[in-house]
Amino acid sequence: xxxxxxxxxxxxxxxxxxxxxxxxxxxxxxxxxxxxxxxxxxxxxxxxxxxxxxxxxxxxxxxxxxxxxxxxxxxxxxxxxxxxxxxxxxxxxxxxxxxxxxxxxxxxxxxxxxxxxxxxxxxxxxxxxxxxxxxxxxxxxxxxxxxxxxxxxxxxxxxxxxxxxxxxxxxxxxxxxxxxxxxxxxxxxxxxxxxxxxxxxxxxxxxxxxxxxxxxxxxxxxxxxxxxxxxxxxxxxxxxxxxxxxxxxxxxxxxxxxxxxxxxxxxxxxxxxxxxxxxxxxxxxxxxxxxxxxxxxxxxxxxxxxxxxxxxxxxxxxxxxxxxxxxxxxxxxxxxxxxxxxxxxxxxxxxxxxxxxxxxxxxxxxxxxxxxxxxxxxxxxxxxxxxxxxxxxxxxxxxxxxxxxxxxx
Numbered sequence: 001x002x003x004x005x006x007x008x009x010x011x012x013x014x015x016x017x018x019x020x021x022x023x024x025x026x027x028x029x030x031x032x033x034x035x036x037x038x039x040x041x042x043x044x045x046x047x048x049x050x051x052x053x054x055x056x057x058x059x060x061x062x063x064x065x066x067x068x069x070x071x072x073x074x075x076x077x078x079x080x081x082x083x084x085x086x087x088x089x090x091x092x093x094x095x096x097x098x099x100x101x102x103x104x105x106x107x108x109x110x111x112x113x114x115x116x117x118x119x120x121x122x123x124x125x126x127x128x129x130x131x132x133x134x135x136x137x138x139x140x141x142x143x144x145x146x147x148x149x150x151x152x153x154x155x156x157x158x159x160x161x162x163x164x165x166x167x168x169x170x171x172x173x174x175x176x177x178x179x180x181x182x183x184x185x186x187x188x189x190x191x192x193x194x195x196x197x198x199x200x201x202x203x204x205x206x207x208x209x210x211x212x213x214x215x216x217x218x219x220x221x222x223x224x225x226x227x228x229x230x231x232x233x234x235x236x237x238x239x240x241x242x243x244x245x246x247x248x249x250x251x252x253x254x255x256x257x258x259x260x261x262x263x264x265x266x267x268x269x270x271x272x273x274x275x276x277x278x279x280x281x282x283x284x285x286x287x288x289x290x291x292x293x294x295x296x297x298x299x300x301x302x303x304x305x306x307x308x309x310x311x312x313x314x315x316x317x318x319x320x321x322x323x324x325x326x327x328x329x330x331x332x333x334x335x336x337x338x339x340x341x342x343x344x345x346x347x348x349x350x351x352x353x354x355x356x357x358x359x360x361x362x363x364x365x366x367x368x369x370x371x372x373x374x375x376x377x378x379x380x381x382x383x384x385x386x387x388x389x390x391x392x393x394x395x396x397x398x399x400x401x402x403x404x405x406x407x408x409x
Contacts, residue, residue: 022116041097064349076187078115093165206347221397237250239376
């Protein structure tokens with residue numbers, strides 16, 4: 001049966017909007033909730049921050065079973081149900097009166113994030129667009145990349161106008177009235193899993209992939225790059241302040257990253273077909289070590305030549321912002337391109353716990369490596385080295401995956 005291109009476009013647009021809402025109302029909302037929740041419950045910064053770490057850990061724990069359910073054809077149930085759980089948790093968050101309740105809500109929110117954010121929706125698009133899943137994913141991430149740009153000011157306004165408890169109820173309403181209906185309606189008629197008799201064969205095939213070098217190499221690339229992109233945001237403002245930049249630039253440079261991410265994805269969308277896909281996959285991650293090296297140069301130059309330091313800092317944010325935006329696509333499609341498409345949701349889900357640990361540990365490691373004398377210099381050198389190891393892992397898995405193609409020629 002011929003696919004309807006208009007229906008495909010509508011599916012991608014609606015999923016893009018639901019991603020924007022969910023990323024914005026959950027992931028980016030936590031930073032705005034920290035201070036008012038701390039004042040209400042009498043918490044310290046370490047106590048409040050632990051709630052988000054619990055959410056990331058729960059997201060990692062939930063990623064594998066969610067991936068298995070999607071591979072078995074239950075994508076509509078997973079994502080629509082996840083939106084209901086997100087909405088319910090945001091409502092309950094408005095009633096919390098203790099640290100235990102705070103932790104419980106964010107732990108369950110983490111499980112719901114595993115069912116509603118990029119990992120499951122990338123798997124959905126890979127299943128529905130097996131011949132052109134990468135382009136579908138790029139298109140879908142345009143709006144998702146603007147979640148912080150839209151929802152940070154919106155949520156800040158809601159909190160200032162109605163208080164943080166009622167602000168959360170407004171965000172919950174978006175889940176009930178928009179995200180749930182979108183997932184319930186547009187995900188109808190998805191591809192089904194194979195016959196029940198193939199389940200044992202599929203399980204054996206999945207286990208083989210999980211033990212194989214291609215999955216370990218691709219997974220290593222994804223986890224290491226995720227560690228880099230998780231480490232910097234929490235320290236970005238402090239790092240730029242230490243470089244001696246004016247406060248306006250300290251705020252403007254991190255704020256520009258979201259827009260540059262979308263710009264990078266737009267370049268990928270319009271020009272990718274003019275280049276070799278696998279070469280682009282390898283060149284895009286190279287922007288990250290280039291960004292780290294530029295930032296190290298900026299920190300060195302700023303005390304001696306302020307103008308040069310500023311120019312290097314601007315070059316850093318350009319490389320990092322565009323690289324991070326395009327890297328989301330490379331990370332999101334690496335398993336399908338170089339390991340296996342049939343079990344892509346399960347294989348990506350198997351990375352859930354390593355990814356959660358990397359996202360939690362990377363900012364801490366960068367903080368531990370900071371010192372009054374050296375600042376963030378040693379931490380940035382570590383990130384530079386990690387990015388090079390990640391690129392080497394991707395190069396190796398590419399060679400393994402593409403070698404049979406070359407032999408067949």
